[in-house]
Amino acid sequence: MSRKIKDNIVKSIIYLATAITLSVLLFILGFIFVKGIGLVNWDFLTRDYNEKVFYAFTQSEEIPMSIDTDTLSKNTPYDDRYETLTEGPIYIENIGAAVSKISYKNYTSEKEQFVISYIEKGSPLLNAKDSTGATINIKTDFILESINGESFENLTLDEVVSIISSQSGDLKIKVVQPGGGIKSNIITTLYMVLISLLVALPIGIFGAIYLTEYAKPGRIVNIIRFAAETLAGIPSIVFGLFGMAFFVVALNLQISLISGSLTVAIILLPVIIRSTEEALKTVPMAFREGSLALGATKLQTIFKVVLPCAVPGIATAVLLSIGRVVGESAALLLTAGTVSQIPGTLFSPGSTLTVQAYYIAKEEGNIELACAIGIVIIVIVIVLNILSRITSDKLDVFNKK
Amino acid sequence: MDKKIKFNTKNLDLFYGDFQALKSINMEIGEKEVTAFIGPSGCGKSTFLRCLNRMNDLIDGVTIKGEILFDEKDINGDIDVINLRTRVGMVFQKPNPFPMSIYENIAYGPKCQGMKDKTQLDTLVKESLVKAALWEEVKDRLNKSALGLSGGQQQRLCIARTIAMNPEVILMDEPTSALDPIATAKIEDLMSSLKKDFTIIIVTHSMQQAGRISDKTAFFLMGEVIEFNETPIIFTNPNDKRTEDYITGRFG
Ligand SMILES: Nc1ncnc2c1ncn2[C@@H]1O[C@H](COP(=O)(O)OP(=O)(O)OP(=O)(O)O)[C@@H](O)[C@H]1O
Numbered sequence: 001m002s003r004k005i006k007d008n009i010v011k012s013i014i015y016l017a018t019a020i021t022l023s024v025l026l027f028i029l030g031f032i033f034v035k036g037i038g039l040v041n042w043d044f045l046t047r048d049y050n051e052k053v054f055y056a057f058t059q060s061e062e063i064p065m066s067i068d069t070d071t072l073s074k075n076t077p078y079d080d081r082y083e084t085l086t087e088g089p090i091y092i093e094n095i096g097a098a099v100s101k102i103s104y105k106n107y108t109s110e111k112e113q114f115v116i117s118y119i120e121k122g123s124p125l126l127n128a129k130d131s132t133g134a135t136i137n138i139k140t141d142f143i144l145e146s147i148n149g150e151s152f153e154n155l156t157l158d159e160v161v162s163i164i165s166s167q168s169g170d171l172k173i174k175v176v177q178p179g180g181g182i183k184s185n186i187i188t189t190l191y192m193v194l195i196s197l198l199v200a201l202p203i204g205i206f207g208a209i210y211l212t213e214y215a216k217p218g219r220i221v222n223i224i225r226f227a228a229e230t231l232a233g234i235p236s237i238v239f240g241l242f243g244m245a246f247f248v249v250a251l252n253l254q255i256s257l258i259s260g261s262l263t264v265a266i267i268l269l270p271v272i273i274r275s276t277e278e279a280l281k282t283v284p285m286a287f288r289e290g291s292l293a294l295g296a297t298k299l300q301t302i303f304k305v306v307l308p309c310a311v312p313g314i315a316t317a318v319l320l321s322i323g324r325v326v327g328e329s330a331a332l333l334l335t336a337g338t339v340s341q342i343p344g345t346l347f348s349p350g351s352t353l354t355v356q357a358y359y360i361a362k363e364e365g366n367i368e369l370a371c372a373i374g375i376v377i378i379v380i381v382i383v384l385n386i387l388s389r390i391t392s393d394k395l396d397v398f399n400k401k
Numbered sequence: 402m403d404k405k406i407k408f409n410t411k412n413l414d415l416f417y418g419d420f421q422a423l424k425s426i427n428m429e430i431g432e433k434e435v436t437a438f439i440g441p442s443g444c445g446k447s448t449f450l451r452c453l454n455r456m457n458d459l460i461d462g463v464t465i466k467g468e469i470l471f472d473e474k475d476i477n478g479d480i481d482v483i484n485l486r487t488r489v490g491m492v493f494q495k496p497n498p499f500p501m502s503i504y505e506n507i508a509y510g511p512k513c514q515g516m517k518d519k520t521q522l523d524t525l526v527k528e529s530l531v532k533a534a535l536w537e538e539v540k541d542r543l544n545k546s547a548l549g550l551s552g553g554q555q556q557r558l559c560i561a562r563t564i565a566m567n568p569e570v571i572l573m574d575e576p577t578s579a580l581d582p583i584a585t586a587k588i589e590d591l592m593s594s595l596k597k598d599f600t601i602i603i604v605t606h607s608m609q610q611a612g613r614i615s616d617k618t619a620f621f622l623m624g625e626v627i628e629f630n631e632t633p634i635i636f637t638n639p640n641d642k643r644t645e646d647y648i649t650g651r652f653g
Pocket residue numbers: 417420422441442443444445446447448449460
């Protein structure tokens with residue numbers, strides 16, 4: 001009788017613990033989603049973080065509108081969560097585009113803007129060049145600020161339309177490419193994953209091969225293993241400090257993609273070495289013996305027989321690594337920086353999604369936006385995980401019967 | 402009795418650390434004969450077999466004393482191990498095909514030796530499979546994984562893969578112990594047909610098998626060779642009392 005009661009008590013404790021874990025997890029994910037999902041849309045994913053201001057040079061040209069007014073007003077691209085259409089759109093023939101007045105409200109300020117809401121085929125805006133002669137890709141939802149020196153500030157839409165229509169010949173238009181997106185952060189994150197894996201994977205795999213296939217068990221192997229395990233336990237900020245002192249300053253690589261990637265690669269090494277080692281250890285001795293008995297050299301045995309068998313394990317290492325890179329913030333804050341731009345070269349700075357989420361939450365106090373980034377991070381991790389699972393299944397030699 | 406001697410061991414001792422697993426073994430193994438090793442478990446049959454292609458190199462702490470002459474050259478002396486293993490092939494107790502296609506399993510050894518020519522490889526693969534009596538069963542699935550074969554087929558594949566190296570000697574460590582009687586019978590037939598091309602040394606726990614296929618039999622006990630003679634003599638008229646006890650099942 002009392003044993004039954006005891007059993008039941010223990011059982012309910014176990015259930016309770018499971019329930020708590022699950023609900024905490026669901027609560028966190030739910031919180032992030034509810035907070036952030038409102039901000040996740042195509043613009044958010046594809047725009048740069050910072051606005052870009054250009055002077056666009058082009059020639060005016062009379063282009064009649066090819067659609068009717070109804071379609072035009074439906075065409076207006078504005079996001080009614082933080083943009084309200086106040087006037088327009090009105091089509092202007094000499095720039096071949098329609099303009100609307102939109103009141104734009106974000107969490108800190110509110111302003112009125114004139115936004116391109118439709119561009120006709122053959123519009124002179126489409127072949128506008130900037131001051132260096134490079135083509136600007138003007139799109140709908142770009143903001144117009146002035147034309148040939150006449151500012152649109154505090155004007156009504158009608159006044160702006162008449163100013164624009166009165167221009168002819170050369171046009172010099174001040175346009176703003178809207179910001180607020182995380183395109184550069186997504187790209188920086190992918191670069192970071194790619195480069196750090198490119199560096200850490202070969203080194204880690206060769207290290208693991210040395211440890212399992214070549215090194216005689218003993219002092220040195222134990223020391224290396226101990227070192228790897230210790231490295232795995234050190235908080236990443238310490239690696240960040242090292243990366244900053246060594247890559248950024250001593251090697252003079254600056255705060256850059258390459259400094260960040262190398263720092264993260266060091267963080268990844270122990271993970272990769274350990275999972276590859278485990279994978280190599282599970283390859284049956286019989287395969288090695290079979291290969292050697294056929295007169296294969298040790299190297300041939302390792303590369304043609306042992307390594308292919310270890311692919312699923314190595315894929316796990318890749319998976320864990322991707323998670324580490326995407327999730328890393330402290331070390332990257334110090335080595336790759338917080339500049340939201342697509343790194344043009346290995347030596348330009350860039351901010352990954354996680355760093356950007358940190359930066360936005362901490363420096364701008366915008367929790368919603370940070371949560372929106374959180375959602376994107378979760379999705380990217382899930383997608384990359386599925387991809388590496390699929391590839392590892394494809395490469396798994398034991399799967400093909 | 403003017404058969405050529407393939408392997409000749411002289412006072413061979415082998416130690417695993419401090420434990421002496423082989424004690425002063427002297428044995429002459431003739432060319433193109435089937436030699437069987439019998440004896441109770443743990444008596445050193447596998448250990449001795451693995452000396453002959455230096456597979457014991459893989460184990461730490463093994464020391465070997467005495468000589469193993471292969472074609473009159475000491476294999477523990479100044480020889481190329483890789484070359485030795487291409488000349489002395491080995492088939493293991495548990496079938497161990499590589500997790501690759503049937504074709505790749507057989508082409509593996511020759512490719513490791515640098516054979517690249519596709520047609521040459523194709524012929525070799527076919528020849529080896531034919532010799533191993535497996536061709537008819539697998540000719541339509543050469544590119545399928547070898548892991549999909551039955552145990553008996555896998556073991557014949559391992560034999561085929563060894564034959565593909567065209568070795569002089571094939572060592573077999575209980576090659577049929579993991580197989581059913583029908584698969585065993587096929588492999589025994591195979592061994593009788595291979596005998597004219599290869600020197601075969603086989604470890605077996607089955608007296609009947611040793612009796613059926615071998616020309617000579619060695620009886621091992623506690624790391625020593627108690628008796629080594631023509632198979633019929635060992636089985637009908639052994640010199641040593643212990644051999645007789647073992648063969649008649651009166652042992653220990
Ligand atoms: N790697 C090793 N390290 C230490 N001792 C070993 C090792 N391999 C075998 N031995 C020992 O050497 C002796 C001979 O082993 P071996 O495997 O040669 O026996 P066997 O005759 O093949 O037995 P079985 O018929 O069971 O296969 C045994 O006592 C065994 O415990």
